[in-house]
Amino acid sequence: MRFTRTFAALTLGLASSVAMAADADQAIRKTLQAIQPDLPVEAIAESPMAGVYQVQLQGGRQLYASEDGQFLLQGYLFQVKDGKAVNLTEEAESLGVAKTIAAIPASEMVIFAGKESKTHISVFTDTDCGYCQKLHSEVPELNRLGVEVRYLAFPRQGLGSAAAKELANVWCAKDKQKAMDLAKTRQPVADAQCDSPVAKQYALGQMIGVTGTPAIVLANGKIIPGYQPAAQLAKIALESK
Template sequence: MRVSRMLTGVALAFAAVATQAADPDQAIRQTLKSIQPDLPIEAVSESPLTGIYQVHLKGGRLLYASGDGQFVMQGMLFKVENGEAVNLTQKAESKGIAKEIASIPTSDMVVFAPKNPKTHITVFTDTDCGYCQKLHSEVAELNRQGVEVRYVAFPRQGIGSHGYNTLVSVWCSKDRQAAMNLAKNREEVPAAKCDNPVAKEYQLGQSIGVNGTPAIVLADGELIPGYQPAPDLAKLALQAGGESTQVSRTN
């Protein structure tokens, strides 16, 4: 993510950046925009830590800043409760990621659902990815345990790559499930073209911090990078939430 390249340490001080704004929201925005004009800031709000503000970026990512906008931090904020450290940053980012995932209609996904789903996972996938293929071989077991698997596209090699073209063919197939099965079995998928969400989903994945596949998002927005065996993944998915957290099946 470009933010990570911009903020290479846990904390960077921008003491040289002066601002005349008295309002923390305006001061923080001015500082960050002076560093990266296209930074997708959605909101600035008070953080649980007195005197520090949290900057919500599109995709659910968080930065922290002083009220005068001269100090910016990237990292995890923890709160100690009953002797245990609670990751407040992860909680807030998961909520933002869940919101982004909820914006994707299931008509833009390839869905493998059990008869009576108890929960769901959203998987950013690349058909050329070995661990994605391994995960796909366990979809039936996930379904058996009540976990609906929703695929969204993430061509690791970028737009125009072999993986991208295959994903487009899958999404443009009359039977997406059958086409996905072919791709995951390393069989040729008949070429097809149509208006499709592959590029948009790839960009969404980048915005929420996906940098490899499979990347699995639980119903509560927690992002799990990499493959997990079906028994472990089902347990995590069921703990994360039930069907009350499902996105709409309409466009």
């Protein structure tokens, strides 16, 4: 009898918890819908901090909200473990970004791989970008150090820019690697037509927080904004695989 009563109490407690979570989900979604109807909410769940819910957006970015949806917070949530502050927000966002990037087919990237790749980086690039060109000149060294370079398109001046057209020519070329080499050394790339992924990748970059190029995404989803010398970048990439 005691076991039956205990089981019933646990069942009621679980049902109550599920109902509360569902109410919180609806309340938070209602608030977000009122603020920004097109906000790409992927999931809402309780955060490690009591009374605070974590809102995961498509692409990995995180928001936080109260259970009733009346309070919203955008920023970092830290948890102190063994005397050290762990950035839970950054960890969650990196996981989301890694998942998003991993879903992109290799055929939609321009990939430079060495003989022995130990890890990879995904680089949002613009052909009309000095530091992107400098990074590209060091791709052979990155490959030698075991880092595969996967390019994604991000025309900084928008989809109507000359760089966006050049990126489309690169992605539509029969030999994408050769076309990328030409573009990064300021040589003309032949016009080409295809259903290029430039617009889709540009939108993806904006969704995960890319604002400039090169934007380097490590295998674990962490984003490094800006150029890094090959030796330093390879060390970071290999440590994060």
